[in-house]
Amino acid sequence: RRALRALRDLGLNVFGFFVMFGGAALLGVGVRTGMEKLVGRGHLWPALIFVLVAAGAWGTLFGLIRKKHLMNPEGKVLPLSAVGFLLGAAAVWVYIFAGLSYALMRLGLVEYAMPPRPEDLLFHLTDAYSWHFLDLFPGVGITSALGWRCPVDLQGGGRGVLLVLFRVAVLYQIFAKGREILKRDEAKA
Numbered sequence: 615r616r617a618l619r620a621l622r623d624l625g626l627n628v629f630g631f632f633v634m635f636g637g638a639a640l641l642g643v644g645v646r647t648g649m650e651k652l653v654g655r656g657h658l659w660p661a662l663i664f665v666l667v668a669a670g671a672w673g674t675l676f677g678l679i680r681k682k683h684l685m686n687p688e689g690k691v692l693p694l695s696a697v698g699f700l701l702g703a704a705a706v707w708v709y710i711f712a713g714l715s716y717a718l719m720r721l722g723l724v725e726y727a728m729p730p731r732p733e734d735l736l737f738h739l740t741d742a743y744s745w746h747f748l749d750l751f752p753g754v755g756i757t758s759a760l761g762w763r764c765p766v767d768l769q770g771g772g773r774g775v776l777l778v779l780f781r782v783a784v785l786y787q788i789f790a791k792g793r794e795i796l797k798r799d800e801a802k803a
Contacts, residue, residue, distance in 0.1 A: 626686055626692055627695060634702050638701075645668045646713060646736065648665075649664065649665060649713040658721050676703055681794060700791065704747050707783050715739050723772065725771070726739070738765045750784060
């Protein structure tokens with residue numbers, strides 16, 4: 615009986631990770647695809663409004679998720695489901711800020727060094743925000759261990775303001791929510 619419960623929890627954990635991460639990542643890809651279509655048609659202001667609405671909606675939706683939503687039937691948090699949710703949420707913020715940066719650049723409000731193919735800038739911005747997310751983990755040095763250099767300079771001026779806003783969104787929402795979800799209840803500890 616205990617072995618069956620452990621096997622069920624393992625299955626729920628793995629399944630939960632993929633569902634949570636995959637679902638959130640699909641939302642992020644949807645943001646990027648929407649941005650590409652709007653910008654590709656020359657609708658720059660609607661693209662900016664789209665990404666800002668997506669950011670507000672995602673921030674609200676993310677805030678509605680509670681610890682109880684990531685628990686098994688016995689009331690125990692499924693850690694892989696929680697990690698999948700948090701990593702997926704970070705991926706959505708990466709796509710949102712890449713889209714926001716891209717829209718602002720296309721409107722002439724923020725400048726970025728262009729890659730060899732300017733149409734690839736949105737993808738490079740996505741990689742750059744991913745790089746900065748991984749660089750937020752103190753003491754781990756993920757980006758340097760992988761020899762991964764940030765593909766776009768996000769430092770300075772308007773770019774730096776966007777980077778600070780990204781870090782605040784990720785630190786506040788992802789890490790604070792992770793602490794809330796993974797924290798043991800005092801009554802059970």
